[in-house]
Amino acid sequence: ETGVTQSPTHLIKTRGQQVTLRCSSQSGHNTVSWYQQALGQGPQFIFQYYREEENGRGNFPPRFSGLQFPNYSSELNVNALELDDSALYLCASSPGTGTEAFFGQGTRLTVV
């Protein structure tokens, strides 16, 4: 158990809709990163939050956005869902940037 929890675990949405995924980080961890993992691929970095500020972003369009709260939990929002957004979304928390990360169990999103 990593102490990182994500909700929901599974979700089905229709193309064009919006979705919010949630992550509770491990106690004492101030850094949260989000990843998208398509079937058969490695996790792709979406963005990272450090102490409530965005601290790096991967090659994802602006319709992927996020927040980190004072308790260091985090949200990932995706607007205007596309079929290709279907994937496992992983949240990872770290005690700081540049350190090992611990993952939640992921949210499996299916866009139909």
Add this chain to the structure above:
Amino acid sequence: RKEVEQDPGPFNVPEGATVAFNCTYSNSASQSFFWYRQDCRKEPKLLMSVYSSGNEDGRFTAQLNRASQYISLLIRDSKLSDSATYLCVVNWNDMRFGAGTRLTVKP
């Protein structure tokens, strides 16, 4: 060039075999390095960090060559339970993952 590249695999080996995975990275400013293990339809889990001096954890040995921007993982005496996908991870400000190498250990 991809940020992190791994052997594509898959590797199919008998129990007891020794298997090695390789990984190269493009950003010379990378600061920390890891190997993660991912079981089917599960989240990645930290296997071990990789240090410049090399490090060992039981049957697992990791090596880092900064000059060549190369990381390796050696698994000795493979067990059935080692079957998984192994992900090479490189961190400069955030963690970047390779595509993973699938290992299947057979009886």
